[in-house]
Amino acid sequence: MKIALGSDHNAYNMKEEIKKYINELGHVVEDFGCYSCEAVDYPDVAFKVAQDIVENKYDRGILLCGTGLGVSIAANKVPGVRAAVCHDTYSAERAQKSNNAQILTMGAQVIGIEHAKKVVEAYLNSEYNGGRSAHKVEKINEKERQFLKGACS
Template identity: 45%
Template sequence: MKIGIGSDHGGFELKEYIKEYLDREGISYIDYGTNSIESVDYPDYGKKVSEAVVSKEVDKAVVICGTGIGISIACNKVKGIRCALCGDTYSARMSREHNDANILALGGRVIGRDLALEIVSIWLKTKFEGGRHEKRVEKISEIEG
């Protein structure tokens, strides 16, 4: 599994912390930026990461901005993306099991580092259940056109 990861300046520090976790776990990733706390625009990074998921350059991705809201909205504008903003482990698990989320969004300014790692770990390990949820995910794709 190869993960994409990206953030704006508000998520940069948490992104770097998550990368350390991915390194420790031996999980391959591509960092799509940003590379500092200097102000940048989150839609640029959400788009880069989303396009990498859609093109299958990476299997799944994690994106981070200050609250996670803006970057998740940007990601969800890309056809084929199901980005879930999660601030707890239950939502992270359900976003994979029931919604087959392919991008996880986090808020770098609203979530603690340890909780963020728990969320990422659960999200990466959880598989899509399929079954009754498959038709719902298909209906989401139909909305995209």
């Protein structure tokens, strides 16, 4: 898979370790920054990753910040994106299997790097299977389309 990876400065060190790990798992990873511990605004990174996910340039995205919350909120502002904050393997698996979340977000100040690797692996090894959740995901998509249509009227 092609994975888009990004972080803010709070998660720079974790991003660097996750990048190596994704490569070890046999995936291709594109680093969207940040590129040092110098302060950056997480929405800038999250918006770029989310936009490229919507444009199908990457199969999945992973975004990191201090809590995982900021990048999730920012990414979810891009129409068509479902970004899920996950700090455990079960939630990461379900984010994909039940919700077809294209982006996983995590907080470097919430979990350690070794645990984060397990969460990433669970997420990347899971596939959306539709099933009982398909109509729920479609309801979310339909509501988003309604809001977007109203915004353009």
